[in-house]
Structures are given as structure tokens and as C-alpha cells.
Amino acid sequence: MGMFNNKTGFKLFGFSGPTIRKSTVCLLGVFLIGIVACQQSAVRTKLDIPPKQPEAIIEEKAEKPGAFEITDAQCILCHPKQPQTIKAYGGKHETEVGCSDCHLEHPPKGTKAVPECGMCHSEKAHYQLDQCVSCHTDTHAPLNLIFEGEISEPCLTCHMQQGDEVANHPSAHTEMACNECHAEHRKVPNCMECHSKHTEDMNFESCKSCHPVHMPLVVTYSEDTPSEYCGACHGEALSLLEQNTTKHHDLSCVYCHKNKHKTVLSCYACHDKSHPDALMQKIPSCAACHDTAHNLNRL
Numbered sequence: 638m639g640m641f642n643n644k645t646g647f648k649l650f651g652f653s654g655p656t657i658r659k660s661t662v663c664l665l666g667v668f669l670i671g672i673v674a675c676q677q678s679a680v681r682t683k684l685d686i687p688p689k690q691p692e693a694i695i696e697e698k699a700e701k702p703g704a705f706e707i708t709d710a711q712c713i714l715c716h717p718k719q720p721q722t723i724k725a726y727g728g729k730h731e732t733e734v735g736c737s738d739c740h741l742e743h744p745p746k747g748t749k750a751v752p753e754c755g756m757c758h759s760e761k762a763h764y765q766l767d768q769c770v771s772c773h774t775d776t777h778a779p780l781n782l783i784f785e786g787e788i789s790e791p792c793l794t795c796h797m798q799q800g801d802e803v804a805n806h807p808s809a810h811t812e813m814a815c816n817e818c819h820a821e822h823r824k825v826p827n828c829m830e831c832h833s834k835h836t837e838d839m840n841f842e843s844c845k846s847c848h849p850v851h852m853p854l855v856v857t858y859s860e861d862t863p864s865e866y867c868g869a870c871h872g873e874a875l876s877l878l879e880q881n882t883t884k885h886h887d888l889s890c891v892y893c894h895k896n897k898h899k900t901v902l903s904c905y906a907c908h909d910k911s912h913p914d915a916l917m918q919k920i921p922s923c924a925a926c927h928d929t930a931h932n933l934n935r936l
């Protein structure tokens with residue numbers, strides 16, 4: 638992060654006076670901070686609120702000639718909260734930048750006291766959003782996110798795929814905002830927070846095995862899906878097969894209705910040439926003799 642390397646502090650009052658030697662700056666700084674610290678603690682013992690005192694001091698000192706530099710380590714003397722927050726939750730705002738990389742100037746003279754995010758974050762689509770601080774509510778804890786209201790579009794600056802899935806496969810979930818399900822970032826809800834199960838023995842994993850959550854009507858399933866799951870909605874098919882005494886009894890629903898919901902194969906897909914062509918031309922319907930696949934007759 639070469640661009641931030643050289644900065645160790647800034648001129649508190651933006652005063653450009655004669656050059657002062659470093660040691661003088663240092664002494665003067667320590668002295669001033671001593672005063673401020675004493676004043677503050679004295680007031681604090683009486684009132685438990687931030688005193689007006691330092692402000693007054695700043696105003697007063699600003700009138701006087703001579704600039705001095707404040708280093709990042711010294712901000713804490715008057716601003717105890719931000720350095721603590723940064724230490725606990727600052728992430729890269731602690732490791733990659735310092736206080737005075739963002740706070741280029743200081744009141745009352747400085748006008749660039751609070752930075753725009755775009756000063757350092759530009760280019761990516763995500764950085765073109767409005768209202769950065771509506772989600773990144775504290776710049777000193779940049780990854781402590783809060784989602785308020787209905788949020789979808791901003792998520793797509795990073796999660797294109799999920800956005801496409803939802804848009805290209807209309808379902809009731811398409812009508813929902815992303816954060817109706819993901820109330821916190823990276824938190825995933827359980828289906829049963831909003832739905833009941835088709836059968837008692839299903840769990841979250843089974844729901845996902847049939848329903849891709851962002852396109853829940855595109856139902857697909859694996860070959861080990863129990864027939865009881867299908868029977869929850871297709872009770873007649875299940876009971877006919879359970880009572881059937883032919884070899885179809887031993888086959889699962891998904892063996893014949895492969896992979897994708899509503900797939901139906903014809904008898905020929907599995908029974909090529911069961912009977913001579915002459916017979917089949919005369920009576921083309923298998924059902925005429927065997928009834929249905931579920932209610933199969935062995936003749």
C-alpha cells in the first residue's frame with residue numbers, strides 16, 4: 638500500500654508556519670497532550686460526558702502561531718472510542734491504513750475531516766452503490782454489516798449467479814428480497830422457518846436435494862430418493878405399487894421417473910421387443926393387456 642506509507646500524522650490546524658524541527662514538534666506535542674489529558678480527566682471526574690474543554694483548547698491554540706503534528710497514536714487521547722473499535726473490528730482498515738490516511742485534516746480549520754469511500758474504493762460495480770454507510774454502518778468496523786429495508790440489487794454486485802437463478806426461474810421466491818431470507822450476511826435460513834414438511838422424516842438436507850432454493854420449482858432428485866417422499870403428494874401411485882405383486886413393486890418411483898420432476902418414460906424405453914412385432918401391430922397399447930405401470934398385470 639505504497640500510497641499510504643509516508644503519512645504518520647497531519648497538521649492539526651492546517652497552519653503552515655515556519656518549519657519546526659522534529660524534536661520541537663515532539664516536545665510540544667507531548668506537552669499539549671499532557672494538558673489535554675489532564676483537563677479531560679479532571680472534567681470527567683465531575684461529569685461523565687465528553688467535556689467541551691478540548692474543543693475550547695483547540696480553538697484557542699488555533700489562534701496562536703506554530704503548527705504541530707499529531708500522530709495516529711495520539712488521537713486516542715481525545716477520541717477513545719474509534720481506536721478501540723478499530724482494534725477490535727477494523728480488519729483491513731486497521732492493517733492497511735491509518736487514522737490520518739482517511740482523516741486528512743482536522744477541525745476546526747480542516748475541511749477534509751471525513752473521507753469519501755470513493756477516495757480509495759473505485760472501479761468495481763460494488764463501489765458505485767449509493768449510501769455505503771447504510772450497510773457499512775461504522776467505517777471503523779467495516780465488516781460489521783447491517784441490512785435494513787428490502788435489499789436485492791446491491792447483493793448482485795457480488796452474487797450474479799444467484800441473481801440470475803432467481804430472475805430466470807420465476808417462483809414465489811423471485812418476489813422476495815434477498816435479505817428476507819438472508820437477514821445477516823452469510824447466514825442461511827432453514828426452509829422450515831417458513832414451510833412445513835411434505836413428510837415427517839424430511840430435514841433441511843432433503844428439501845435442498847429436490848429444490849434448488851433460488852429456483853424452487855426446478856425440482857430434480859437423486860436416484861436414492863425414497864418413494865415415500867413422492868407418495869406425500871401421489872398417494873394413489875404409491876399404494877398401487879405397494880399392493881402390486883409384479884416386479885414393478887420392487888422399483889422406486891425415481892427409477893422410472895428419472896432425475897427431474899414430471900419425467901414420464903414410455904414402456905418401450907425399458908422394454909424393447911418384449912413381444913413379436915406382429916402382436917404389437919395388432920394391439921399397440923401395452924395397457925390393453927398389462928394395465929398401467931403402477932397397477933401392472935402379470936399375465
Ligand code: HEC
Pocket residue numbers: 646647673691692695707708709711712713714715716736737740743744745750751
Ligand atoms: C487535542 C484533542 C484532539 C486530538 C489529539 C485529536 N482530536 Fe479529533 N477532535 C477533537 C475535538 C474537540 C473534535 C470536535 C471538533 C469539532 O466538532 O469542531 C474533534 C473532531 C474530530 C473529527 C470529527 C470531524 C467532523 O467533521 O465530524 C475527526 C474525524 C477527528 N477529530 C479525527 C481525529 C484524528 C484522526 C486524530 C488523530 C490523528 C485526532 N482527531 C486527534 C479533539 C482532538
Ligand code: HEC
Pocket residue numbers: 709712713716719720723730731734735736737738739740751752770774775776777
Ligand atoms: C478507512 C477510513 C478511516 C479510518 C482508517 C479511520 N476513520 Fe475515523 N471516520 C471515517 C469516516 C468515514 C467517518 C465518518 C463516520 C463514519 O462513517 O463512521 C469517521 C469518523 C470519525 C470520527 C468522528 C466520529 C463521529 O461520531 O462523528 C472520529 C473522532 C474518528 N473517525 C477518529 C478516527 C481515529 C482516531 C482513527 C484511527 C484510530 C480513525 N478515525 C480511522 C473513516 C476512517
Ligand code: HEC
Pocket residue numbers: 638727728729730733734738739752753754755756757758769770773776779780
Ligand atoms: C484512505 C483510504 C480508504 C478509505 C477512505 C476507505 N477505505 Fe475501505 N479499505 C481501504 C484499504 C486500503 C482496504 C484494504 C484493501 C481493499 O480491500 O481494497 C480497505 C478495505 C475495506 C473493506 C474490507 C475490510 C476487510 O477487513 O476486509 C471494507 C468493507 C471497506 N474498506 C469499506 C469502506 C467504506 C464503506 C468506506 C467509506 C465509508 C471506506 N472503506 C473508506 C482504504 C480505504
Ligand code: HEC
Pocket residue numbers: 754755758763764765766767768769770771772773780782788791792822
Ligand atoms: C447493501 C449493502 C451494502 C452497501 C450499500 C455497500 N456494501 Fe460494501 N459490502 C457489502 C457486503 C455484504 C460485503 C461483503 C462482506 C463480506 O465479504 O463479508 C461488502 C464488502 C465490501 C468491501 C470489501 C470487499 C470488496 O469486494 O472490496 C468493500 C471495500 C466495500 N464493501 C465497500 C463499499 C463501498 C465503497 C460502498 C459504497 C459505494 C459499499 N461497500 C456499499 C454490503 C454493502
Ligand code: HEC
Pocket residue numbers: 763784788789791792793794795796815816819822823824825
Ligand atoms: C462485496 C461483495 C459482496 C456483497 C455485496 C454481498 N456479498 Fe454475500 N458473500 C461475499 C463473499 C466474499 C462471500 C463468501 C463466499 C465464499 O465463501 O465462497 C459471501 C457469501 C454469502 C453467502 C454464503 C454463506 C454460505 O454459507 O455459503 C450468502 C448467503 C450471502 N453472501 C448473501 C448475500 C446477500 C443476501 C447479499 C446482499 C444483502 C450479499 N451477500 C452481498 C461477498 C458479498
Ligand code: HEC
Pocket residue numbers: 789792793796799800803810813814815816817818819825826827828845850851
Ligand atoms: C427463500 C429464501 C431465500 C431467498 C429469497 C434467497 N436465498 Fe440465498 N440461500 C437461501 C438458502 C436456504 C441457501 C442455502 C442453499 C444451500 O445450502 O444449498 C442460500 C444460499 C445462498 C448463497 C450461497 C451460495 C449458494 O448459492 O448456495 C448465496 C451467495 C445467496 N444465497 C445469495 C442470495 C441472493 C443474492 C439472493 C437474492 C437475489 C438470495 N440469496 C435469495 C435462501 C434464500
Ligand code: HEC
Pocket residue numbers: 807808809810817818826827828829830831832844845848850853854
Ligand atoms: C423466509 C421465508 C422462506 C424461507 C426461508 C423459504 N421459503 Fe419457500 N416460500 C416462501 C414464501 C413466502 C412462498 C410463497 C407462499 C407459499 O407458497 O408458502 C414460498 C414458496 C415456496 C415454493 C413454491 C414456489 C411457487 O412459486 O409456487 C417452494 C417450492 C418453496 N417455497 C420451497 C422452499 C424451500 C425448499 C426452502 C428452503 C431451501 C424455502 N422455500 C425457504 C418463503 C420462504
Ligand code: HEC
Pocket residue numbers: 828829832833834835839840841843844845846847848854856858862866867898
Ligand atoms: C422428493 C422431492 C422433494 C422433496 C425432498 C421436497 N420437496 Fe417440496 N415439492 C416437491 C415437488 C415435486 C413439489 C411440487 C412442485 C410443483 O407443483 O411443480 C413440491 C412443492 C413444494 C412447495 C410448494 C407448496 C406445495 O406444498 O405444493 C413447498 C413450499 C415445498 N415443496 C417445500 C419443501 C420443503 C420445506 C421441503 C423439505 C422439508 C421439501 N419441499 C422437500 C418435491 C420435493
Ligand code: HEC
Pocket residue numbers: 835858862866867868869870871890891894898899900901
Ligand atoms: C409437494 C407435492 C409433490 C411431490 C412431493 C411430488 N410431486 Fe409429482 N406432481 C405434483 C404436482 C402438483 C403435479 C402436477 C399434477 C397435474 O399436473 O395434474 C405432479 C406431477 C407428477 C407427474 C406427472 C407428470 C405428467 O405429465 O402427468 C409425475 C410422473 C410425478 N409428479 C412424479 C413425482 C415423483 C417421482 C415424485 C418424487 C420424486 C414426485 N412426483 C413428488 C406434486 C408433487
Ligand code: HEC
Pocket residue numbers: 864867868871874875876878885888889890891892893894901902903904928929930931
Ligand atoms: C416401472 C416404472 C414406474 C414406477 C416404478 C413408477 N411409475 Fe409412475 N408412471 C410410469 C409410467 C410408464 C407412467 C405413464 C402412465 C402409464 O402408462 O402407466 C407413470 C405415470 C405416473 C404419474 C402420472 C399419471 C398418474 O398415474 O397419476 C404419476 C403422478 C406417477 N407415475 C407417479 C409415480 C410415483 C409417485 C411412483 C412411486 C410411488 C411411481 N410413479 C412409480 C412408470 C412408473
Ligand code: HEC
Pocket residue numbers: 882883884885888892893902903904905906907908923924927928929930933934935
Ligand atoms: C424405467 C424402466 C421401466 C419402465 C418405463 C417400465 N418398466 Fe416394466 N419392468 C422394468 C424392470 C426393471 C422390470 C423387471 C425386469 C426383470 O427383473 O427381469 C420390469 C418388468 C415388467 C414386467 C414383468 C413383470 C413381472 O413381474 O414379471 C412387465 C409385464 C412390464 N415390466 C411391463 C411394463 C409396461 C407395460 C410398462 C409401461 C406401462 C413398463 N413395464 C414400463 C422397468 C420398466
Ligand code: HEC
Pocket residue numbers: 904905908911912917920921922923924925926927935936
Ligand atoms: C395382447 C396382450 C399383450 C399386449 C398388448 C402386451 N403384452 Fe406384454 N405380455 C403379455 C403376456 C400374455 C405376457 C406373459 C407371457 C410371456 O411371458 O410372454 C406378457 C409379458 C410381458 C413381459 C414380461 C416377459 C419378459 O420378457 O420377461 C413384458 C416386459 C411385457 N409383456 C411388456 C409389454 C410391453 C412393453 C407391451 C407394450 C409394448 C406389452 N407387453 C404388450 C401380453 C401382452
